[in-house]
Amino acid sequence: MMEKILGLPVLASKHGADVDKLIIYVHYLMAALFIGWIAYFIYALVRFRKSANPKADYVGIRGHLSSYIELAVAFVEVVLLVGFAVPLWAHAVGEFPKADENPTNIRVIAQQFAWNVFYPGADGKFGNRDFKFVTQENPWGIDKADPDGKDDLPPLSNVIHVPVNKPVIIRLTSRDVIHSFKVIAMRVTQDAIPGVPIPLHFTPTKPGMYQINCAQLCGGGHSSMSNGRLFVDTQEEYDKWIAAQAKAPSGAASFE
Ligand SMILES: [Cu+2]
Numbered sequence: 001m002m003e004k005i006l007g008l009p010v011l012a013s014k015h016g017a018d019v020d021k022l023i024i025y026v027h028y029l030m031a032a033l034f035i036g037w038i039a040y041f042i043y044a045l046v047r048f049r050k051s052a053n054p055k056a057d058y059v060g061i062r063g064h065l066s067s068y069i070e071l072a073v074a075f076v077e078v079v080l081l082v083g084f085a086v087p088l089w090a091h092a093v094g095e096f097p098k099a100d101e102n103p104t105n106i107r108v109i110a111q112q113f114a115w116n117v118f119y120p121g122a123d124g125k126f127g128n129r130d131f132k133f134v135t136q137e138n139p140w141g142i143d144k145a146d147p148d149g150k151d152d153l154p155p156l157s158n159v160i161h162v163p164v165n166k167p168v169i170i171r172l173t174s175r176d177v178i179h180s181f182k183v184i185a186m187r188v189t190q191d192a193i194p195g196v197p198i199p200l201h202f203t204p205t206k207p208g209m210y211q212i213n214c215a216q217l218c219g220g221g222h223s224s225m226s227n228g229r230l231f232v233d234t235q236e237e238y239d240k241w242i243a244a245q246a247k248a249p250s251g252a253a254s255f256e
Pocket of ligand 1: 110111113178179180214215216217218222225
C-alpha cells in the first residue's frame with residue numbers, strides 16, 4: 001500500500017526490495033513524528049492559551065512522558081539504522097557476487113556527456129589499458145599487444161545489455177569530471193570518480209529497458225546523460241546480442 005502512496009518507481013532488482021522497505025519504514029516514522037508534533041502543537045495552543053494561564057509558570061514541565069517518547073523515537077531510529085540501513089550498505093559495498101555465480105562483468109567510463117560501456121568478450125578478461133597508449137585513434141588507451149584484449153567488444157555508447165536474474169558487476173570510472181551512475185529501477189547510484197575505478201553490483205529481475213541517469217551535475221550537457229539505456233534481456237536475447245556485437249566492426253556497435 002505504502003509503495004502506491006509514495007509512488008515508488010518500477011523495481012527491477014533483487015536488493016531493491018530492501019531499499020524500498022527502508023524508504024517505506026522511514027516514511028512511516030516521519031508520518032508518526034509529523035502527526036505527533038501537529039497533535040502536540042494543537043494541544044499546546046489550547047492548554048497554554050493566555051486566557052487560561054494569565055500568569056507565566058517558570059517551572060515548566062514536571063512529567064517524564066516527553067523523555068519516554070524521545071527515547072522511543074531514538075530506539076526506532078536505531079532499529080532502522082542498525083537493522084536495515086547498515087546491512088543494506090554492507091551488501092552494496094561488501095557482498096559482491098562470487099566468480100561461481102557467473103556475474104556479468106562490465107566496465108563503464110563516464111564522460112561529458114555519455115556512458116562508455118566495455119565488455120570483455122568471450123574470454124571474460126579485459127585487455128590492459130594505460131594512459132601511455134592514449135592517442136587520437138585510441139582514446140581509451142587500449143594496449144593492442146595484450147592478448148586478453150583481442151576479443152574485447154568495441155566500446156558502446158549509452159547502451160548496456162545484461163541478462164536477467166544474473167548478477168552484474170560494473171566497474172565504474174570517469175575520464176573527465178565526477179559523474180554519478182544511477183539506474184532507478186535497479187536501485188543503484190554510484191559516483192564515477194576520474195582515476196578511481198569503483199565497483200557496483202546488482203541483480204536485475206525483470207526484462208525491460210531502463211533509463212540510466214547521471215546523478216551528479218557534471219556540466220552543460222548533464223541532462224543528456226539520461227539518454228543511457230540499460231536493457232535487461234532474457235539469456236537467449238543477451239547471447240544473441242553479444243554475439244552480434246563481437247562481429248560488429250569497431251565503433252559500429254548496434255544500439256538495439
Ligand atoms: Cu554526468
